[in-house]
Amino acid sequence: MEMKAEWIATCGMNCRLCYGVIRPKGACMGCNAPDDSKPKSCNKCKIVMCEKSISNGWNTCAPCDKPCRRLKDLDKRYSTKYHMSMVDNLAYIRDNGMDAFLQQQAVRFKCPSCGAVLCVHREECPECKSTAWE
Numbered sequence: 001m002e003m004k005a006e007w008i009a010t011c012g013m014n015c016r017l018c019y020g021v022i023r024p025k026g027a028c029m030g031c032n033a034p035d036d037s038k039p040k041s042c043n044k045c046k047i048v049m050c051e052k053s054i055s056n057g058w059n060t061c062a063p064c065d066k067p068c069r070r071l072k073d074l075d076k077r078y079s080t081k082y083h084m085s086m087v088d089n090l091a092y093i094r095d096n097g098m099d100a101f102l103q104q105q106a107v108r109f110k111c112p113s114c115g116a117v118l119c120v121h122r123e124e125c126p127e128c129k130s131t132a133w134e
Contacts, residue, residue, distance in 0.1 A: 003102040006032050010060055011047045011071055012089035013078075014105050019121040046070050062093040082120045 007016040009031035015021050020028035029037045031048070047053075047070055053061060061071060067087055075087045093101045109118040116127035124131045 003106045005059075005098050005102065006030070008032075008060060008089075008093070008098070008101070009048075010045075010050075010053060010058075011074055012060060012062070012086035012093070014089070014109075014120075016117060017084075017105070017109050017120040019119050022117070022119050022126050047074070060090060060093060062090040064090075078120075084120050 003014065003016055007014055007021075007030055009015055011031075013031065015028070015030035015032070018028065018030075021030055031038075031042065031045070035043045047061065047068070050061070050068065052058075052064065056063065058064070061067065067075070067090075071086060075085055079085045089101065092104065096104075109120070110116075111118055111125040111128060111130060113130035114125060114128040116125055119126050
């Protein structure tokens with residue numbers, strides 16, 4: 001599956017790589033899906049509800065000059081546990097554009113064994129169960 005801009009959450013998470021989206025039963029539709037298809041907790045996301053982002057009409061936090069505490073905390077958790085940085089993702093988008101970011105993600109998160117999209121939350125490919133990445 002190709003990477004698309006609509007899969008990129010406000011925080012810089014590529015929802016296409018999230019286990020919630022990939023899982024076979026009860027799959028999430030991603031952070032940018034209509035509110036009625038998401039858990040209530042997702043509809044109250046403080047990063048999405050950011051006044052600065054809303055007032056400027058931003059799709060992501062990439063244009064922001066100062067990441068908020070919530071984004072920094074989320075980034076720390078993902079950097080430590082999943083070896084992916086939302087802040088780095090946002091910087092890449094800001095510096096190179098969304099198209100370049102999507103191309104980078106397609107290469108970085110492609111299973112070398114079968115070509116499937118890898119999940120950032122799992123150490124093995126969801127398709128072939130190979131663990132030969134990153």
